[in-house]
Amino acid sequence: MLRTRITEQYELEAPVVSAGMAFIAMPDLVSAGCNAGGMGVLGAPLMTPDRLQADIREIRAATHHPFGTDIIPRFATAEHIEVCAVEKVAVVVFFWDEPPREWLSRLRDAGCCIWVQVGCVEEGEAALRAGTDALIAQGSEAGGHNRAVAVTLSLLPALVDAARDIPVIAAGGIADGRGLTASLACRGAAAASRGARRSAQDRGALLRSGTPSTDRRAVSATNAARGVGG
Numbered sequence: 001m002l003r004t005r006i007t008e009q010y011e012l013e014a015p016v017v018s019a020g021m022a023f024i025a026m027p028d029l030v031s032a033g034c035n036a037g038g039m040g041v042l043g044a045p046l047m048t049p050d051r052l053q054a055d056i057r058e059i060r061a062a063t064h065h066p067f068g069t070d071i072i073p074r075f076a077t078a079e080h081i082e083v084c085a086v087e088k089v090a091v092v093v094f095f096w097d098e099p100p101r102e103w104l105s106r107l108r109d110a111g112c113c114i115w116v117q118v119g120c121v122e123e124g125e126a127a128l129r130a131g132t133d134a135l136i137a138q139g140s141e142a143g144g145h146n147r148a149v150a151v152t153l154s155l156l157p158a159l160v161d162a163a164r165d166i167p168v169i170a171a172g173g174i175a176d177g178r179g180l181t182a183s184l185a186c187r188g189a190a191a192a193s194r195g196a197r198r199s200a201q202d203r204g205a206l207l208r209s210g211t212p213s214t215d216r217r218a219v220s221a222t223n224a225a226r227g228v229g230g
Contacts, residue, residue, distance in 0.1 A: 006134070009167075013038070014038050015189075017038060018040045027059045028062075035063050039065070042068065044071055049080050056087045072094075073100070093115045095117040116136070135167075135169065138155075148172070153183070153187055156170050167191070174194055
C-alpha cells in the first residue's frame with residue numbers, strides 16, 4: 001500500500017482521488033472509486049440541495065469508505081452546505097470562487113474536511129489563510145474549467161513549498177502510474193486527482209465489478225514510491 005498523508009488521514013488504499021466532474025462523477029462512479037481503494041468525489045455543481053442529499057445517501061448506501069463533494073460557490077447556496085454538514089460528508093472541495101467564511105465554519109463544526117482546488121500560488125495562499133485542509137494543484141493540462149498558470153509538474157512543487165505541512169494533491173495530465181509516481185516522489189504530492197482519463201476507462205467493467213483493473217495496474221506501477229511523498 002502506498003502511504004501518504006492523504007491515504008493515512010482518510011484510510012485509503014491508494015493515493016488516488018476521482019475528480020468531481022459535473023454530470024459525470026455521479027454516485028455510481030464515486031462509490032466505485034471508493035470501493036477500489038481511492039476517494040471518489042461527487043460532481044455536485046448545478047444540483048439542487050434535495051438532489052445533492054439524495055446522491056450523497058445513494059453513495060453512502062454503496063460504500064462505507066469516505067468520499068467528497070465538489071462545490072462551485074457561485075452555483076451553490078447555504079442549503080447545499082447545510083446538506084453536506086448534516087450528512088457529514090468527509091471532504092467538501094471548493095473551486096473557482098472563494099467560499100464564504102460562514103460556509104467553512106459550518107462545515108468544520110460538522111467535522112467535514114475542506115479542500116480547495118487552485119491554479120496558482122496566490123490562490124493557494126488565499127486558501128491556506130482560510131484554513132483549507134488540503135490543496136488541489138490544477139495544472140494547465142487538466143480538463144474542465146481551468147485557469148492554471150503553469151503545467152502540473154511546475155505548479156505542484158511551488159504549492160507544496162507554500163503549503164508547508166498542508167497536503168497538496170496533483171491534478172492535470174496524470175494518466176498512468178508513471179505520472180502518479182512523478183507527482184508523489186519527485187514533486188511532493190500527497191495524492192493525485194484524476195478526471196477525464198479515469199472516466200475514459202472501461203466504465204462498464206468498473207460498474208460491474210467495482211474494481212477498475214486499469215487503475216489497479218496504474219497503482220501497482222508506483223510501488224517504487226511506497227512511503228514517499230506526502
